[in-house]
Amino acid sequence: MKTSDFYYDLPKELIAQHPLENRTSSRLLILDRKTGEMNHKIFSELLDELNSGDVLVMNDSRVIPARLFGNRPGKEEKIETLLLKRVSGRIWECLVRPGKKMKPGGRIEYGDGLLTGIVKGIGEDGTRFIEFKFEGIFEEVLDKLGEMPLPPYITERLENSERYQTVYSKNNGSAAAPTAGLHFDKILLDKIRDKGVHTLYLTLHVGLGTFRPVKVEDINEHIMHSEYYDISHETAEEINRAKLRGSKIIAVGTTSTRTLETAADENGMIKPSSGWTDIFIYPGYKFKAVDVMLTNFHLPESTLLMLVSAFSSKELMLTAYNEAIKERYRFFSFGDAMLIK
Incomplete structure (x- = not known):
């Protein structure tokens, strides 16, 4: 079929x-x-x-407000991160765009350093495994920095x-x-x-x-x-x-x-x-x-x-x-x- x-x-x-x-x-x-x-x-x-x-x-x-926008340290280019699922502890499987520049060891800073992501590995389909570093409760940090991940075919603001x-x-x-x-x-x-x-x-x-x-x-x-x-x-x-x-x-x-x-x-x-x-x-x-x-x-x-x-x-x-x-x-x-x- x-x-x-x-x-x-x-x-x-x-x-x-x-x-x-x-x-x-x-x-x-x-x-x-x-x-x-x-x-x-x-x-x-x-x-x-x-x-x-x-x-x-x-x-x-x-x-969850799973869409985050950040930057590589010292770079102006926006890095979009979509949290897909928690793998363990502070490590999440994510979609990252643009992804080619985010190799293992790469860092992304969100909210002027309120949240930092470190790429730990790359999945077979191009996803990134990212460990997040933060102070306090992750869900509260996500509420401050994250956006609702609407599907791409919805182009109007909710x-x-x-x-x-x-x-x-x-x-x-x-x-x-x-x-x-x-x-x-x-x-x-x-x-x-x-x-x-x-x-x-x-x-x-x-x-x-x-x-x-x-x-x-x-x-x-x-x-x-x-x-x-x-x-x-x-x-x-x-x-x-x-x-x-x-x-x-x-x-x-x-x-x-x-x-x-x-x-x-x-x-x-x-x-x-x-x-x-x-x-x-x-x-x-x-x-x-x-x-x-x-x-x-x-x-x-x-x-x-x-x-x-x-x-x-x-x-x-x-x-x-x-x-x-x-x-x-x-x-x-x-x-x-x-x-x-």
């Missing part, structure tokens, strides 16, 4: 540059993957698609950085938001719970995979980067009880989907666990845990489009995307949503 099989032509003006004022006012395309039927609704009407006993699983990872966080975000660590969850507000979540739907949380810190395009034509040759996840005993047990009683497991976003499928056994039962996952889901994959998926619209030729194509089919997914383009849906991080059932 080829990467080019997942290409579609998207008019630039359909790339959402800012979030809607009301989170739940986004549009919602509902796709029946068995019949191919499509319906157009508003996100707040998701409530009508859920039943008592269902389980809604969300990723509570919180985006006035309120909390709009790139889900309302239930809790655990710091992501370099990008789990964007399917951006559509929920606390009022809708309360209504969902009042209907008897169980709302559960897991954590997957979104990392390099979000920023790296698929560069090979044969998708079997693509290597996913690992991301840290955690599923608690409480979440696993609640999901397993729902599985046994025949209720549906609804994953909010591709990150929740990948985490559940990582932790599921062949019967779809979830093992409480934490660690690193590099699971790559593309057509041909047999889903074990997830029954319904709520997701945004993804970039052409991306691993995320491959994942949702595996959940339905490539042909049906591209048909649905063309329908969304025809209906002028908003695409990508701040765009509209799709419920695949």
